[in-house]
Amino acid sequence: MIMRSTIAILVFACAVWGTTAAAAAAAAADARRRSAQADYIDELYGTEDLYARVSDNVLEDARLDVPDLIRKYNYPVEQHFVTTPDGYILEMHRIPHGRDANNRPEEGKPVAFVMHGLLSSSADWVLLGPGCALAYILAEQGFDVWMGNARGNYYSRRHRSLNPDSIRNTKFWDFSWDEIGHFDLPAMIDYTLAATGKSKLHYVGHSQGTTAFFVMASLRPEYNEKIVAMQALAPVAFMQYNKNLLFNTMAPFARNINKLASTIGVGEVLPNNYLMTWAGQSVCMDEVVFQPLCTNMLFLMAGWSEGQHNATMFPVKLGHTPAGAAVRQLAHYGQSIHENEFRRYDHGSRQNRNLYGSRTPPSYNLKRITTPVFLHYSDNDSFADTRDVRRLYEELGAAVGLFRVQLSTFSHLDFMWGIDAKTLVWDRMINLMWATEALEGNAQSIE
Numbered sequence: 373m374i375m376r377s378t379i380a381i382l383v384f385a386c387a388v389w390g391t392t393a394a395a396a397a398a399a400a401a402d403a404r405r406r407s408a409q410a411d412y413i414d415e416l417y418g419t420e421d422l423y424a425r426v427s428d429n430v431l432e433d434a435r436l437d438v439p440d441l442i443r444k445y446n447y448p449v450e451q452h453f454v455t456t457p458d459g460y461i462l463e464m465h466r467i468p469h470g471r472d473a474n475n476r477p478e479e480g481k482p483v484a485f486v487m488h489g490l491l492s493s494s495a496d497w498v499l500l501g502p503g504c505a506l507a508y509i510l511a512e513q514g515f516d517v518w519m520g521n522a523r524g525n526y527y528s529r530r531h532r533s534l535n536p537d538s539i540r541n542t543k544f545w546d547f548s549w550d551e552i553g554h555f556d557l558p559a560m561i562d563y564t565l566a567a568t569g570k571s572k573l574h575y576v577g578h579s580q581g582t583t584a585f586f587v588m589a590s591l592r593p594e595y596n597e598k599i600v601a602m603q604a605l606a607p608v609a610f611m612q613y614n615k616n617l618l619f620n621t622m623a624p625f626a627r628n629i630n631k632l633a634s635t636i637g638v639g640e641v642l643p644n645n646y647l648m649t650w651a652g653q654s655v656c657m658d659e660v661v662f663q664p665l666c667t668n669m670l671f672l673m674a675g676w677s678e679g680q681h682n683a684t685m686f687p688v689k690l691g692h693t694p695a696g697a698a699v700r701q702l703a704h705y706g707q708s709i710h711e712n713e714f715r716r717y718d719h720g721s722r723q724n725r726n727l728y729g730s731r732t733p734p735s736y737n738l739k740r741i742t743t744p745v746f747l748h749y750s751d752n753d754s755f756a757d758t759r760d761v762r763r764l765y766e767e768l769g770a771a772v773g774l775f776r777v778q779l780s781t782f783s784h785l786d787f788m789w790g791i792d793a794k795t796l797v798w799d800r801m802i803n804l805m806w807a808t809e810a811l812e813g814n815a816q817s818i819e
């Protein structure tokens with residue numbers, strides 16, 4: 373019953389999407405661009421007296437796009453555009469140095485490349501504001517911070533020749549996190565290294581930002597040489613024990629969803645009222661929670677735990693997520709759950725044979741990953757179950773650290789937004805980054 377309605381709703385959601393205007397497709401430098409969900413914020417907080425206590429300052433943060441948000445807090449920011457070999461135009465955001473500490477541009481600073489998860493964007497790393505958001509903390513600590521945006525999200529919704537808004541030709545959306553790892557990450561990493569003159573950078577990824585890294589480092593092992601170390605927050609590769617309702621109901625139908633979606637000609641996932649209503653009813657049935665939570669696809673997928681949630685900043689989270697994805701990104705995770713393997717996208721046997729030379733897709737060879745990988749995981753993560761993380765740790769070529777968060781309620785989104793993320797996760801992670809930097813022989817830049 374639930375399974376069937378999921379598919380119907382997903383397809384319906386896709387069909388309805390076609391009319392949405394694509395603000396992001398306009399020139400990215402356009403000063404009038406707002407946050408990914410600014411219109412929704414207008415609607416939600418514009419009329420209801422109920423929400424009048426939200427401060428104007430918070431609502432402003434909820435509506436600004438990432439570069440303007442960073443500027444508002446007097447941090448230096450740069451926009452960079454990277455074109456992938458297959459034509460996607462990706463927008464990166466850089467915070468080259470701190471505001472209070474380490475606040476001068478310097479040559480040779482260590483580079484932290486930070487990569488967001490599913491339905492997210494570079495906004496994840498700044499929306500909590502100075503002192504709380506990871507990108508600012510890294511900049512204050514002396515890192516040159518580069519934030520990626522995967523193809524298809526709000527900031528990277530452009531292509532040399534394909535139109536993301538075309539209803540007739542949805543080729544733009546023919547990708548999963550396989551392509552994000554295979555093409556986007558290498559292009560952004562090469563660009564970042566060229567721009568900074570460095571030979572290596574530190575990779576920090578959350579969720580799908582870790583999945584895509586494992587894809588890159590196994591399919592294109594030469595990139596292992598360009599990474600000092602990989603910090604994997606809430607790492608996702610194997611999904612046998614995934615407890616996510618939305619994904620688990622989708623999993624057996626992963627290929628059908630894709631087929632249905634492409635039949636009607638649209639490949640982008642955008643949450644809309646139909647999906648929200650269904651999912652909200654299923655997930656929020658017995659709980660008294662703030663309604664927008666029940667209709668936000670990201671929270672529905674990643675799970676919710678109240679303890680680490682900064683309620684003041686809730687409107688800002690709603691303003692910047694969800695930030696867009698292709699149907700195939702979800703379908704590929706669905707396949708991972710269904711097949712219980714971490715392998716390439718299953719296009720169906722005929723096309724698999726053309727693409728991979730075999731009827732079934734090959735597994736990603738994790739033994740080819742030679743970058744030192746540090747896995748940071750927690751007990752209450754519905755997406756990255758502790759048992760799946762352990763399996764990943766055992767199968768990785770060079771996993772060197774496995775760190776369990778010392779708080780049993782810590783959950784998937786807390787790795788980027790948790791009130792105690794700094795003390796429970798990031799402080800240790802940053803120590804590991806400095807330690808691995810020193811091992812590289814680049815210690816001279818540390819004061």
Ligand SMILES: *[C@@H]1O[C@H](CO)[C@@H](O)[C@H](O)[C@H]1NC(C)=O
Nearest residue numbers: 500501502504682684685791
């Ligand atoms: C919530 O975020 C705001 C903005 O960064 C910060 O000032 C405040 O201290 C945070 N609250 C908690 C409980 O961490």
Ligand SMILES: *[C@@H]1O[C@H](CO)[C@@H](O)[C@H](O)[C@H]1NC(C)=O
Nearest residue numbers: 675676677752780781782783
């Ligand atoms: C884990 O999180 C869920 C909400 O996602 C919550 O209901 C549950 O109590 C939490 N469990 C633990 C052990 O913290």
